[in-house]
Amino acid sequence: MSGQSTRRTVLKGAALAGAAGLGAAACSTDSKLGHAQVPTPTAPVTLGAPDEVPVGGAKLYREQRVLVSCPAKGRYKAFSAQCTHAGCVLDKIENNEGNCPCHGSRFDVTTGKALQGPATVPLPEVPVRVENGRLVAGPEA
Secondary structure, three states, X not given: OHHHHHHHHHHHHHHHHHHHHHHHHHHHHHHHHOOOOOOOOOOOEXXXXXXXXXXXXXXXXXXXXXXXXXXXXXXXXXXXXXXXXXXXXXXXXXXXXXXXXXXXXXXXXXXXXXXXXXXXXXXXXXXXXXXXXXXXXXXXX
């Protein structure tokens, strides 16, 4: 009887290990699709004064998970600052590239395009506008 229960224990352990392996495989496949497919924010958020975003550059609003670029004076474009690989929030912008601190993905802050993996999906665009002298990102209320 003890030999049979040992065999069951070994088989149960192998089945659990196999299931864990399948979970890991599914996770790596999902990362190619992107985890941050819904743009953030999902409600309007006030970011600050428009002149805080340099013309020809961009500003990261990490707490709101948004980055805003200014291609020309008075024109703004915003993207989710949540990496499309694993959902981490970008931590900085250097040379118009947003950096993900988790796995090293980099994004063009003027287009949202993934420049360096593991992310392959671009950052989702977020509506942005100027209301009462302030930048507001997200859908209109």
